[in-house]
Amino acid sequence: MTKRILTLALAVLMTAVLFIGGGQSALAAENGSTGDADLTVGIAADLDSSLDPHVSSSSAGTREVLFNIYEGLLKPDTEGNLVPAVAEDYTVNDTADEYTFTLREGVRFHDGSEVTVGDVVYSLTRAAGLDTGEPLMATLANVAAVEAADDHTVVVTLSAPDVEFPAYMTAAIIPEGSDPADGIIGTGPFKYVSRSPQENIVVERFDDYWGEKAKCAKVTFKVIEDGQTMVMSLRSGAIDLAAHLEASQVAELSDLTVLEGSMNLVQALYLNNARAPFDSQLVRMALCYAIDKQAVIDLAGDGHGFPVGSSMYPAFGKYFDEELTDYYQPDTDKALELLAQEGYDRAHPLEFTIIVPSNYTPHVDAAQVIVNLLDQLGGVVKAQIQQVEWAAWYSDVYQGRDFEATVCGMDASTLTGSAMLGRFVSDNAKNFIGFSDAGYDEAYKAAMELGGLDENLVDLFGTCQQILTQQAANVYIQDLADFVVMQPNVEGYRFYPLYVMDLAGVSKTA
Amino acid sequence: MRYVLKKTGVLVVTLLLISLLAFLAFQIVPGDPTTKLLGNDYTPERAAALRHAMGLDRNVLVRYWDWLTGFVTGDMGDSYSYGMSVEKVMEGKGAVTAGLSLMAWLLVIAISIPLGITLARWQGGRLDRVFVAMNQVFMAIPPFFLGMLFTYVFGLVLKLFVPGGFVSWRESFWGFLGYLIFPALAIAIPKAAMVTKLLRSNILNEMDRDYVRTAYSRGNSRWGVIRGHVLRNAILPVVTFVAMTLADIVAGSIIVEQVFALPGLGRLLIASIGNRDYPVVQCIVVIIAFIVVFMNYLADVITQTIDPRIRLG
Numbered sequence: 001m002t003k004r005i006l007t008l009a010l011a012v013l014m015t016a017v018l019f020i021g022g023g024q025s026a027l028a029a030e031n032g033s034t035g036d037a038d039l040t041v042g043i044a045a046d047l048d049s050s051l052d053p054h055v056s057s058s059s060a061g062t063r064e065v066l067f068n069i070y071e072g073l074l075k076p077d078t079e080g081n082l083v084p085a086v087a088e089d090y091t092v093n094d095t096a097d098e099y100t101f102t103l104r105e106g107v108r109f110h111d112g113s114e115v116t117v118g119d120v121v122y123s124l125t126r127a128a129g130l131d132t133g134e135p136l137m138a139t140l141a142n143v144a145a146v147e148a149a150d151d152h153t154v155v156v157t158l159s160a161p162d163v164e165f166p167a168y169m170t171a172a173i174i175p176e177g178s179d180p181a182d183g184i185i186g187t188g189p190f191k192y193v194s195r196s197p198q199e200n201i202v203v204e205r206f207d208d209y210w211g212e213k214a215k216c217a218k219v220t221f222k223v224i225e226d227g228q229t230m231v232m233s234l235r236s237g238a239i240d241l242a243a244h245l246e247a248s249q250v251a252e253l254s255d256l257t258v259l260e261g262s263m264n265l266v267q268a269l270y271l272n273n274a275r276a277p278f279d280s281q282l283v284r285m286a287l288c289y290a291i292d293k294q295a296v297i298d299l300a301g302d303g304h305g306f307p308v309g310s311s312m313y314p315a316f317g318k319y320f321d322e323e324l325t326d327y328y329q330p331d332t333d334k335a336l337e338l339l340a341q342e343g344y345d346r347a348h349p350l351e352f353t354i355i356v357p358s359n360y361t362p363h364v365d366a367a368q369v370i371v372n373l374l375d376q377l378g379g380v381v382k383a384q385i386q387q388v389e390w391a392a393w394y395s396d397v398y399q400g401r402d403f404e405a406t407v408c409g410m411d412a413s414t415l416t417g418s419a420m421l422g423r424f425v426s427d428n429a430k431n432f433i434g435f436s437d438a439g440y441d442e443a444y445k446a447a448m449e450l451g452g453l454d455e456n457l458v459d460l461f462g463t464c465q466q467i468l469t470q471q472a473a474n475v476y477i478q479d480l481a482d483f484v485v486m487q488p489n490v491e492g493y494r495f496y497p498l499y500v501m502d503l504a505g506v507s508k509t510a
Numbered sequence: 511m512r513y514v515l516k517k518t519g520v521l522v523v524t525l526l527l528i529s530l531l532a533f534l535a536f537q538i539v540p541g542d543p544t545t546k547l548l549g550n551d552y553t554p555e556r557a558a559a560l561r562h563a564m565g566l567d568r569n570v571l572v573r574y575w576d577w578l579t580g581f582v583t584g585d586m587g588d589s590y591s592y593g594m595s596v597e598k599v600m601e602g603k604g605a606v607t608a609g610l611s612l613m614a615w616l617l618v619i620a621i622s623i624p625l626g627i628t629l630a631r632w633q634g635g636r637l638d639r640v641f642v643a644m645n646q647v648f649m650a651i652p653p654f655f656l657g658m659l660f661t662y663v664f665g666l667v668l669k670l671f672v673p674g675g676f677v678s679w680r681e682s683f684w685g686f687l688g689y690l691i692f693p694a695l696a697i698a699i700p701k702a703a704m705v706t707k708l709l710r711s712n713i714l715n716e717m718d719r720d721y722v723r724t725a726y727s728r729g730n731s732r733w734g735v736i737r738g739h740v741l742r743n744a745i746l747p748v749v750t751f752v753a754m755t756l757a758d759i760v761a762g763s764i765i766v767e768q769v770f771a772l773p774g775l776g777r778l779l780i781a782s783i784g785n786r787d788y789p790v791v792q793c794i795v796v797i798i799a800f801i802v803v804f805m806n807y808l809a810d811v812i813t814q815t816i817d818p819r820i821r822l823g
Contacts, residue, residue: 049591197592197599198781199773229771233674236665395545
């Protein structure tokens, strides 16, 4: 009798807990194991229109979520190395223009079918646009042919040698004949479940994953655009984890687990080298002397951030030239002297506008500190800030090149020197600052034509960085600090040298 | 009847004009949907090809006509940003905004009408004095600030709800309503303060009229006079005002949704403007415009019904 009453009482209690807890957290508690937890992750922006891995290379926020769903032949690891994924191994010929990939046995798509060479050939052909002549992924424009040698081997031929090519083989593998617009099927540790615009994206653990299986059964990416709401949701426990937070937000979350990494981008005051007043190298150098990057880091980022001196961030390891960081020592006298040479003084001040995308607080804050630092030159420089919407920034500044100066961050979609440095070649379509230097173009071209000699590659990319610094192409500031905040019962988050969010290793205890 | 017909005609024309203006507004603002869609792969040729594929290179009026005929026949088009129909994009979100607005509106009525009458009945009483002193504060306090206050006090300290949490009405209807109560209160309080003040002062103004003195002389009590004679006159402008506040409330809910992280139309609207996702923006703008114009229309009709002296139009 007592036992029955107890059972009944327990049942009532459980129901009540279920009801109060909104179901989810209570279920996790019932099971008690880490393997069945539901993880809710806050993301600051909704994903792109299409979740097509071959075209959505645009926004970093989409890439970092899709990283959990799709995989390429290779994938990056936390050290920035490329490790085999759908492929088991690869070899390259001596001239670095033919790569042979051996597929891994037993890799399955989320729909249960096994990955075949046909799928790989289809995916790479589609991404490189070999059928249409229009590459979906700009990084694959160099691919001349993709062929299956046998049932386990795919050969990719390039039109020009490229030693960095394996980095592009992170391009997603999708089932033959499929279109991501009709269904999202990959081979990653999580499979896609649903999406609701401006609300969430839900993924589930893929139990037939070839590698180490994800620790959480389900992950809901919740779209929270407002920074203050993100902080509140972390405090209330509505979300378990959020990345890309700023120092000021983290200050309010001291009782949660806080991890500090870096954003993996180069924040700078980018200057329009093709237009007055910044077509003058002396003026650009003057700004480099006038703007103390450590002051920007201290004032805008609470001291968190990694100073850089050229278009490369520390996670690139061997490519990153640390000596360039302090190339310009803060020196207001020198700045004034250089400005005087170009005819700027109190009577004829240097006036310009800094355009900043308003949705990126770190850039807006940095711009404000920069303006304050320039004010200290005693009225010789008059800079003002204009905040614009992201869409307007993208079309006017980045594409239209209609600006004098802007504060923003440039990241790399792959861990290749060319992802950071290619954009400053004088005729590159992404060269929005209009940088033009024969020496730079030559060094970059030589780097691209190297036949696999790694040492020289480091040297040549080093030369490119030095030229950018010496020419004062931009006022380089920092790689922003990136904070990840998690509830105390969540662990296992790993930082990558790229802008990705790997949730497979994250676990949550009740 | 002629009056209602005439008003209905004005309603339709107004909505048409609003939808046309909203459509044209996007021709002026900088930015273009192809920019966001193509992202890093943007080239002028690709953008042109995509614009052509999306039909964006056609004449504005042709596109407007296309949209209009589609909308009237129930086809709201496809979203540019999400690769699905506008209907699918808005699925579930309309319910949040509608539920929130309606709840806030009902709260305004439930709080302000009894309170306004009570205060006027015991004018100068303790409650009345407290209200008069506090009213300015309540009227001036912006909903988003109240929302932040509520999430802190009721959410983080008292733990009555989980800020940032939400359940869909399909999962749990009561849970859904539970998550809407505090946001609805945040929107309702400033409006309720205004309506209360309006009603109270209207009643008190009416109390100085000659007919009230006559009513008193017939032996009525203060409550009897208010209930039997004054209220009918005093409440007229309040009805119009209350009807119009619904429009304000819908607009207010857009901001409050952000504070409470509710997945409603407001967040979708703001995001879609940023993405230049015209079909979604157009649809939401027309819905909100419809609510505003329709409530205005309803207020006119109700006013006329309550007070036969008024002949509008």
